[in-house]
Amino acid sequence: MKFSSLAPYAVATAFNGVLVADRLYDFSYDASTHIFFASHYRTEWFSLWDTRWYGGFSVAGYSPLSQQLMALLSYISGLDLSFGILLIVALVFLIWSFQKLASTLGLRSAVLPWLLAFVPGLYLFMYSFGQLPALLATAFGVAAAAYLSLYVEKGGWRLLALSALLASLSFFTHFLVCALLVPLILVVALSRAHGLRSLRRIVTWGVIVAAISAPILIQIINFVMTTPSQATIPHPTRGDVLVGPSSGAFFWSIYGPVIVLAPISFMVLLQERKRTMAALTAAYLVFGLGGTTPIPRLLLGSYVYDILTFEKFSLWACLLLTIPLAYYLEHGLLRDFGRRAKILKHSVLLSFVVASLLVLVLTATVSSQPPPPNLQGISSYLNAQTGDGFYITLGLGTWSRTLSVMTSKPTLDGGYNTARRIPLLAESGVETIDSAKFFPGGFELVGEVLKGNYGIRWVVLGDNVYEPYLIANGFTEVQEVAGALPVSVWTRGGYEEGFKETMVVKDETSYVWGLLPITALALAALVAVRKPKAITPVILTADDTEPTGRQAYSRTPSP
Numbered sequence: 001m002k003f004s005s006l007a008p009y010a011v012a013t014a015f016n017g018v019l020v021a022d023r024l025y026d027f028s029y030d031a032s033t034h035i036f037f038a039s040h041y042r043t044e045w046f047s048l049w050d051t052r053w054y055g056g057f058s059v060a061g062y063s064p065l066s067q068q069l070m071a072l073l074s075y076i077s078g079l080d081l082s083f084g085i086l087l088i089v090a091l092v093f094l095i096w097s098f099q100k101l102a103s104t105l106g107l108r109s110a111v112l113p114w115l116l117a118f119v120p121g122l123y124l125f126m127y128s129f130g131q132l133p134a135l136l137a138t139a140f141g142v143a144a145a146a147y148l149s150l151y152v153e154k155g156g157w158r159l160l161a162l163s164a165l166l167a168s169l170s171f172f173t174h175f176l177v178c179a180l181l182v183p184l185i186l187v188v189a190l191s192r193a194h195g196l197r198s199l200r201r202i203v204t205w206g207v208i209v210a211a212i213s214a215p216i217l218i219q220i221i222n223f224v225m226t227t228p229s230q231a232t233i234p235h236p237t238r239g240d241v242l243v244g245p246s247s248g249a250f251f252w253s254i255y256g257p258v259i260v261l262a263p264i265s266f267m268v269l270l271q272e273r274k275r276t277m278a279a280l281t282a283a284y285l286v287f288g289l290g291g292t293t294p295i296p297r298l299l300l301g302s303y304v305y306d307i308l309t310f311e312k313f314s315l316w317a318c319l320l321l322t323i324p325l326a327y328y329l330e331h332g333l334l335r336d337f338g339r340r341a342k343i344l345k346h347s348v349l350l351s352f353v354v355a356s357l358l359v360l361v362l363t364a365t366v367s368s369q370p371p372p373p374n375l376q377g378i379s380s381y382l383n384a385q386t387g388d389g390f391y392i393t394l395g396l397g398t399w400s401r402t403l404s405v406m407t408s409k410p411t412l413d414g415g416y417n418t419a420r421r422i423p424l425l426a427e428s429g430v431e432t433i434d435s436a437k438f439f440p441g442g443f444e445l446v447g448e449v450l451k452g453n454y455g456i457r458w459v460v461l462g463d464n465v466y467e468p469y470l471i472a473n474g475f476t477e478v479q480e481v482a483g484a485l486p487v488s489v490w491t492r493g494g495y496e497e498g499f500k501e502t503m504v505v506k507d508e509t510s511y512v513w514g515l516l517p518i519t520a521l522a523l524a525a526l527v528a529v530r531k532p533k534a535i536t537p538v539i540l541t542a543d544d545t546e547p548t549g550r551q552a553y554s555r556t557p558s559p
Helices: 003-021 032-044 063-078 079-104 114-118 120-129 131-153 157-173 175-190 195-226 246-255 256-271 275-288 295-305 312-332 335-363 376-383 400-405 442-451 464-470 496-502 509-527
Strands: 390-394 456-461 478-480 487-491 538-547 552-559
Touching: 003 079, 003 114, 003 509, 032 079, 032 131, 032 400, 063 079, 063 131, 063 157, 063 509, 079 114, 079 120, 079 131, 079 312, 114 312, 120 131, 120 157, 120 246, 120 312, 120 335, 131 157, 131 175, 131 195, 131 312, 157 175, 157 195, 157 509, 175 195, 175 275, 175 312, 195 456, 195 509, 246 256, 246 335, 256 275, 256 312, 256 335, 275 295, 275 312, 312 335, 376 400, 376 478, 376 487, 390 400, 442 456, 442 464, 456 464
Parallel strands: 390 456
Antiparallel strands: 456 487, 478 487, 538 552
């Protein structure tokens, strides 16, 4: 591979290395949740049960691979930094996979990796949302689509194995992302299908993917069947993402300049006869609008609609639109604008960089989380206390999840509400006890939790608006902990019986859950590095022009 083709990957790695070293992701919404899960696999790799959240919960509701990889990396880098390292790996892999997809579609360009390295939506997902598993699962799924397309066209066990393993790895990383990417995988595969033999290959691939994924799918189904269904929790993407405060985060910051240049992307797809891909991209774009249009609810039904969040659709539409845009910048811009083409191409790339920097500035300066409290001081106090009892936090934001990694005491709250077992929490429609005031009925929930016999012994208070509820329920302040966010610790007695009734400890060991995802990753790596059979090299000469205006290349054997 030439240095020029490696350059965008090197730049993306170096740029994000600085951001990771600065720990910008610490303020993201989901990073602390994935670090918590990684801490679980680090200490209890084969266990499906964790007692630190919700009075005990099953981790089988979240695909494990990314968090298992973080756990392995943590032996070298520590837990917190393992998230950032894997974040960079996911970004580089995602850039490569979309370049591979573009090549499969016949839309490869040297500009594409540069644009992908600075798609603003990726920085929003990495450093504001903290959605590492979604990005890594997307990279696996897109790579699977590219290799499946090649298998449908050429056959061969290597392409079959690689495409099936990559699709399974997407499932092992984020099962919902994998399921929502199935239309993309099939559209790409069917673009190379000719006759029954191609269809048989697709079916064969599907059977193998199902066989590999089945053991983990069974565990996930068991989780769904044994965990109470959760009441609908409000999310901004189910509203109009084109207006109001949420539009900045869930529309403009994801697309950036891509949405302005989208007509060019669709024009290229139609000119290059990629009509199905254009339709799928448009569908992802519309679904990414969430409640802006009635289409998602009509097609999905109210039940599924109220479970999903729709920002991932916007990101996929943005990334797919970038492929034909980059192709145009390399192959069509010169034809249409002559000597101004180079200036325009660099202007577009600059607009991507500026948009990404703006997202990063907003992420660093307009955080949705409170300032970090002195977590070491809080955890030291809790760890020094003898006896049982739950703690909860009020007003700490996502720092509460980091605290749960640092203390041996269990919390009745947590950062993965889908796994909540207690009916009061599951039926509340409130995402977390800590952030209750931001949800309808939140203060009532806090009152019920404190009044109920759930075994709460300590409350870590970071927002004085909740103080009257503590006093009314017999809590007294016992400790103050200074920090960027000053907090106080409150306690009460009479918690013992409630703790015994609420805490559930289970021995749920699964060697399949612990071994299959990592094994599949190792097998995929082995298949990927195995050299395919040698083929006759070719020379590409740009002598002909197709009717669409794209340069076509005649292939002549190398001398």
